Amino acid sequence: MQFTAQEIGFMLNGTVEGDPRVAVDKLAKIEEATAGSLSFLANPKYEQYLYTTGASIVIVNHDLVLSEPVKATLIRVENAYSSFSILLEKYNTIKLNKTGNELPNFVHPSATVGENCYIGAFAYIGPGSSIGNNCKIYPNAYIADNVTIGNNVTLFPGVVVYFDCVIGNNVIIHSGAIIGSDGFGFAPQPDGTYNKIAQIGNVVLEDDVEVGSNTTIDRATMGSTVIRKGVKLDNLIQVAHNVEIGENTVIAAQTGISGSTKIGENVILGGQVGVVGHISIAKGTQVQAQSGVSRTIAEENKKWMGSPATAYGDHMRSQIVVMRLPELEKKVTELEKIIAELRNNKH
């Protein structure tokens, strides 16, 4: 797809400065852009690149004052960064604009599929499931029995949704994510073996949730594992049975949440964090990467770190001393000697 500076200026409600007929067919960072690229300049720190860039068109802020001549055609807008973001999104929407049925796929006669959907080859939609409008079910995705899926939902290739799960609107699930596999529940027996505890609950993903690739979210033993509106989960995350994650919480890759834990709204968990089961984490909490949360966090909007996680400042202060420990130990040994000496001199 090719667009001219004039067309883009019109799309963004901006002012074209330079040749309006120049055309672009790709997006690039200003420092890496080559001919035919569209780029943007938002941060004044990068202004130097404006005068050397190979980009054919650059989106800039209305109030930018040039200090040198510029080869590229400029498009001046209110906010260069957000205008560029809009273009990124449009670009992606066109890229991912698939509709229709690719054969062979498997849609059970008792399943319902809304309008304007894409059902890829080898995708599977089980008995009693319903899919809303404008959904994209990519190849090799699997939707089991009695699953409910809203509108504008994208399941990338290889996503698996187990039976009875419920998915809201505008949800995006990346490849290999598993929604609704059995919770890890086993009753120990006197002879050392374990009996499986049947997991008959489900998973509910509310609207606007995004789930990263190869993340796993287990179904509840009974009731629901709930991921609230607007939650964003990165890749390779583990969410155990009966967990509840509050609205607009963001969790980075490889973090694990143990069973029945409740996480509040607008929480941020770094990568590789572990959270034990049956606790709660207050809204606005932030946990640094690789931390281990082993107790309920009741106070809101605090920062935590370490394993076990403690208040961020306390942790940092302790860690600094840990690095000075060999020195501290040496000091104590010297003090012991001096004191022994002082005592001997006394007697």
Add this chain to the structure above:
Amino acid sequence: MQFTAQEIGFMLNGTVEGDPRVAVDKLAKIEEATAGSLSFLANPKYEQYLYTTGASIVIVNHDLVLSEPVKATLIRVENAYSSFSILLEKYNTIKLNKTGNELPNFVHPSATVGENCYIGAFAYIGPGSSIGNNCKIYPNAYIADNVTIGNNVTLFPGVVVYFDCVIGNNVIIHSGAIIGSDGFGFAPQPDGTYNKIAQIGNVVLEDDVEVGSNTTIDRATMGSTVIRKGVKLDNLIQVAHNVEIGENTVIAAQTGISGSTKIGENVILGGQVGVVGHISIAKGTQVQAQSGVSRTIAEENKKWMGSPATAYGDHMRSQIVVMRLPELEKKVTELEKIIAELRNNKH
């Protein structure tokens, strides 16, 4: 499916107290149950809910003495919890009761499939592989060449079993788990590159093993990576080549076991634990979440914690002092001053 109190009482060999014609079609926790639900009361702590629950039927222990009138129909049994577990399991068995061939699937002419199996659409069974009776091979599951699978095995959607692997009876493998991918073996070359060492062994999963979603178990370089009878693995676990995991060992999510390590029977590893290669862990060992086991654990039935893991009590004692370190360091500095003063006064 609807069941009356009378039918359930008969199934559980229990006594019905109240209207025997009341019917239920779902299972729920006593504190969340609504009309049409079956629930249970085992823990006396929750007795209060019995008098307020919306459940239509509640399973209780024989010896429960009511302190208030109850609206729900009661079914009195020897052990309410285990009776309810039996119902959960029956419910799940009915839910997951699939048989027959969904087309298209791919079963190589040289493969054999036992009686009463479910082979889902887009499932693949390679040359020379054999599947026992009552197996469920869900859609998009892949079984390579010369794989042997016992009876009553379930492979959920997207499971991959590489060639030559052996799976026992009653094994459950959740979606996205990969059994038998190559071990991570590379021989460093003088020029800094690596040569792949072919991995020609296999993986053996014995009877009653359960593997969580997106867990990876690598094939042995030569010989077998062995997961013994009754082992339960949670989600996103890494088991490297030539590892052996003893009977009835339970491992929580995101834990990783490095190559050639041997783990004993009835071990419990918490989540996000790391175990180095070429060591062994004695039977009955328990390792806390996020620990790192860097040496052989020879003594049985002990608890370990930390990275590197040390005896649980030692670790806890050290960690408490770590939090007091800034204070300890200040104390030492003060002592130094006082001693310098004492010495000066002497001379």
Add this chain to the structure above:
Amino acid sequence: MQFTAQEIGFMLNGTVEGDPRVAVDKLAKIEEATAGSLSFLANPKYEQYLYTTGASIVIVNHDLVLSEPVKATLIRVENAYSSFSILLEKYNTIKLNKTGNELPNFVHPSATVGENCYIGAFAYIGPGSSIGNNCKIYPNAYIADNVTIGNNVTLFPGVVVYFDCVIGNNVIIHSGAIIGSDGFGFAPQPDGTYNKIAQIGNVVLEDDVEVGSNTTIDRATMGSTVIRKGVKLDNLIQVAHNVEIGENTVIAAQTGISGSTKIGENVILGGQVGVVGHISIAKGTQVQAQSGVSRTIAEENKKWMGSPATAYGDHMRSQIVVMRLPELEKKVTELEKIIAELRNNKH
């Protein structure tokens, strides 16, 4: 497949000692080998097994002097280990020697596939994608639109490659690995919600890269996430958007690299390591398992450990004192008492 000692001797350019007609059909370790097995002896430590092994043929070094009679047929070569490795590889090549089209699969009319390829059942190759020669695209693998794949590439079952990604020659990707899913980029809004930032870049895997099962590599926001020539990634690794990993770097299982970080050549990262975003790690760096790298490592060829990672020696020295902390604290308390006493005596 059966081979005689004579045939194998010829293949390896070795000298046969004993019955040249003895045949083998499997490979095994010398201490576990049974009749019909081919084994090798490279490390003199294991020489004892040569006299007791059940193997029918053993490959040994030219200069080995026997101290007892041997039942097996020997094949003497320059280097027993590397000769055996060659056989392992040949064995594996034969095992994995698949070609042709298994139906049904989905190859878009606008996609191109080279010569001598295997396209498994339920594999998907999207519009505009091109696959080189001698490639193996296993069942249920998914290749999106406009993907470029070189020669001799293997995608095991269930691999997903998102649109626009580029894969070099001789690349091996194990089952469940996801190449090119969206980077984790969201712009926080004043009301606490997040707006998705479109991820329009791609992933580039250069020649000779191997990717482990269920590893995830996210596409760049713009530009490319780049995995350079000869990089080996183990299972369940997370590589975030815009990361660059230098040539011949090796990363163990469950490690995570955050966005925009640059890792140098010939780096070794242990398992479960975390690396924060927007830093760089110098060539030849080695990081111990479970460490957390939180700052740029500028000095080459050093070893690091801990979370946050510090120089290996410093970390070890501190950790030793950590274990002696309760003792150290007790000492300080005693010193305080003695000093108080000394001071009192003075006055």
